[in-house]
Amino acid sequence: MLALDGDEVHVWRVVVGSAYTRRDVLWSFLAGDERQKADDFLFDGDRERFVVSRGVLRALLGCYLRRHPGSLGFGYNAYGKPHLAGDFGIRFSTSHSHGLILLAFARDRDVGVDIERVRADLGLEEIAASWFSPREIATLHSLRNGLREEAFFACWTRREAFAKAEGKGLAMLLDTRGNPLEPTKWTSQELAPDPGYVAALAVEGNGFRLSCWQYRTGFCCDELVRRGPPSPGG
Template sequence: MDEPRVDVWTVPLDGAPATVAALSLMLSGREAERAGRCRFEADRRRFVVAHGALRRILAGYLDVPPEELRLERGHHGKPRLADGAELRFNLSHCGELALVAVSRHAEVGVDVDRLRPGLPVEAFAERFFPASDARFVAAAAGPMERGERFLRLWTRKEAVVKAAGARLTQGLGLPVLTDPDTDTDTDVVRDPSGQIRGVWSVRDLPVPDGCLAALAVAGAAAPRVSVRHAHRGSAWV
């Protein structure tokens, strides 16, 4: 079987007012309503840019106007194209960065999160993660490395959960590191409990310092990943 191809788009969310205004016109009524419910202006801007950019990206693959795309939510809220197109995608955003993963056929999930110093990650991992994950976190040299190891596991679990259209509670016990001491780009993940069906290829993604991100793709074949960059300003207008 050929390796799946996935494009991962990085989207800066610190858009200028003109960019935010232009992207807001591409949103559906439901998306605009959700944006309007944001309490803080920064959160509204990030939502508009993330979801408007998602529409622009998908429209480029499908050669249709972005405002005409019909998106719907599937199992456990996973977004998909309403017309049954084979294009698969997923969106994650944290702070001023969003990631959009796109594949022609394989289900994909992506997650990005930022480090939060001071969180009791060791206790959380011991309570909710598999024993091997808890040992991986606890074996770190200090609090910063423990936080990084925990977030590496967390983003991988989230990416699989989002790709599978599952619930986060189902993914906490999912082992997502085949061998922490092996220097491989991709791990093949299976849920021993059977709650999350299928086989998933999981890998870390390059993101700015202070954040970690992961990608999950259906199947055991390591995906061919192309990282692409969405531009600020007029490129989205």
Template sequence: MTFANHEWFPAPTDLTLLPDDVHIWRIKLERSQLELEGLLTTLCGDEVARANRFYFQQHRERFIAGRGILRAILGRYLKIEPQAVQFNYEAQGKPLLADKFASSGLSFNLSHSQDLALCAVTTHHLIGVDLEYIRSVSNVESLAQRFFAPREYAIVRSLPPDQQQQVFFRYWTCKEAYLKATGVGIAHLEKVEISLTPESPAKLNIKEEWSLVELVPAPNYVAATAVAGSKFHLKCWQY
């Protein structure tokens, strides 16, 4: 299942999330200083401290934008102010809504690369999303051999150089999306096998019922979201 050609719309004012809805938000992380100052005021103390640990200002500002906008998005669904959103964290560092919001059933996941981020939101489903900027990787075959299953490595190795990079990152985002949804670290990349070709969409080779959707959020980017179950309605919003 793939949505290579899709449109990103402004979200409606009366935003609703039905039980079978999956919402993907595309977030541009380059924001004005005025907006960044406003977003910073919505972060908790731990998030501000984390932002201040970034050495480069650009990375600090991207973190503030990503976390602040995540709070704004989740606040819209929960009908609370962004600064009122509270998080817990899994052992691998994956943020979850704090227990006080458990009755909402809201699940989310965030991924960012360069100046772009994606936020996936649904209810009562495990969900993961991963986004990667397609950059030149000189040792793409050795990385594929190290992190991918033998059949996946064979496909990467068989491709001409101009196709290897994109297929490598497609594999990577699909695997990461599933591992983030299940809360497992990237040490298990080679244990998640994906079927895909340059012409065909990706599919998870597992016994459980999961859906995998590939996305193209911008030129030179690839992304994927993994959702537990098979029946859902995907909507793509531009923040």
């Protein structure tokens, strides 16, 4: 079974199409409101991504905590960031882009992760002019096409990761747009999840050990299923 020490940060890479082959098991882990949300998606791809993201999140948390995934509850802060209900000490963050999901876990320290597929069809210069600092914009302009797109998304994911770690999401992005990031209490780490993608991790404090994992389809699931669902009393 998994173990997450206080000085460790784990990042998991999940391929949606592969993990969805265990859809029935992942679905069995979801709470009623999560199943309703999945059913409400108009497009199959969005539904599959949500089931995998929340189902694998529950599976991995269940492994870390030695609990059935269906017994876990979630709360949300004022900005919509989810957290585990109860005093378990594990913090987490999730992100997805075009068939890939990243999940980050830490113990007793906040963490944020963001992933994006590199693409050039979004009006990147206009977005950068609205959101990035003058120094970040100058760096982008100094690069040739091809490198510029990757640098843009590297900067964007870094900002997103810090915003998620802070727990403020878009509100923090709005507060810091046009200004350089000065995350004195945070450590930033670039990630390389797959060719054509960039990602960033933000972790509270420093001195942690980072481990990156590839989620194997069904990992944790079979043992958790054998353990059985939670009893009606919890």
